[in-house]
Amino acid sequence: MNVFWFIPTHGDSRYLGTTEGGRAVSYDYMKQVAVAADTLGYDGVLLPTGRSCEDAWVTASSLLGATKDLKFLVAVRPGLTAPSLAARMAATFDRLSGGRLLVNVVTGGDPIEQEGDGIFGTHAERYEVSDEFLHIWRDLLTKTHTGGTVDFDGKHLQVKGATVLYPPIQEPYPPLYFGGSSDPALELAAEQVDVYLTWGEPPAAVAAKIADMRERAARHGRTLRFGIRLHVIVRETNDAAWRAAEELISKLDDETIAKAQAKFATMDSEGQRRMTALHGGRRDKLEVSPNLWAGVGLVRGGAGTALVGDPQTVADRMQEYADLGIETFILSGYPHLEEAYRFAELVFPLLPRPQRASLPGFSLSGPFGEVVANTFVPAARQTAAS
Helix, strand or coil, X not given: CEEEEECCCCCEECCCCCCCCEECCCHHHHHHHHHHHHHHCCCEEEECCCCCCCCHHXXXXXXXXXXXXXXXXXXXXXXXXXXXXXXXXXXXHHHHHCCCEEEEECCCCCHHHHHHCCCCCCHHHHHHHHHHHHHHHHHHHHHCCCCCCEEEECCCCEEEEECCCCCCCCCCCCCEEEECCCHHHHHHHHHHCXXXXXXXXXXXXXXXXXXXXXXXHHHXXXXXXXXXXXXXXXXCCHHHHHHHHHHHCCCCCHHHHHHHHHHHHCCCCHHHHHHHHCCCCCCCCCEEECCEECHHHHXXXXXXXXXXECHHHHHHHHHHHHHHCEXXXXXXXXXXXXXXXXXXXXXXXXXXXXXXXXXXXXXXXXXXXXXXXXXECCCCCCCCCC
């Protein structure tokens, strides 16, 4: 089980949909979150993309020197970046990071945002561009290990004699991640990506998606790995976790919800439509599956559900998804710095993955926790996993 965290390049908050308790984006804060994720033992971090976010590539590059093992899942936008340039960027990042790059292919589902970036194609045309982009990108990085150039004459994209001189460390190229729910998106994933990502839908819906994707990939003679994007709200008791969920939206007014839902309705993303359908903009039916809460999606686009509960409950729900075939969990929580620590400390010991014995900077043989009265060392408690 691989567990990733999230770098909030669009800001962070203790309350959704309001400035109260909000934290502005700053390098120092993003560095804090990245260093926490690295030292706590998260496998990687996702950096979102879009006009509401600081640029993912610049941000990830700025965090390389502050981290040691952390992998960076960085978004590339077909149609916005030329495939040859994107391939060189990926190769450079992978080399400078020591092989820590993962690439998240984001076609985009907001026509207004797309038009602001000079992209005016239809939903179907955007996926045609993405398909051609990935053919060029993959071919370029594959050939750079042995030499050679790429010629491609597509409906939307053309290159002649394209080459990347400096190969990435990972062969043939850094793994490609992708999420989408429309038929063109599913076909694109089946043919070209390595890890298919789903947003946090109920397990039955995720099981159906995985089965569909396995069949589609098999028709191309391929196999896929699977990941899921979720928020988490974990506390020491279930009651405390549900109170925290309610607190997160406690300052959110109905007008803000209505504006957000109206905006989401203008998007042509099938994934966003499925997220919105889970709650319909209503506050009264937000637990859409046991311990799966859709309150985040009242005002946040994209991933809109959270696993809510005590550590064992959250671990059990994650295992339910793992049993379906999910290998990678890309998580986030509000505020992201505190929730990164909380989740790692409470849930990591219960998951089927290596657990770090201590945080860096402490002797492995020394005391952990605050020494009581300058004399008594707190005794270690046995966890359920041990």
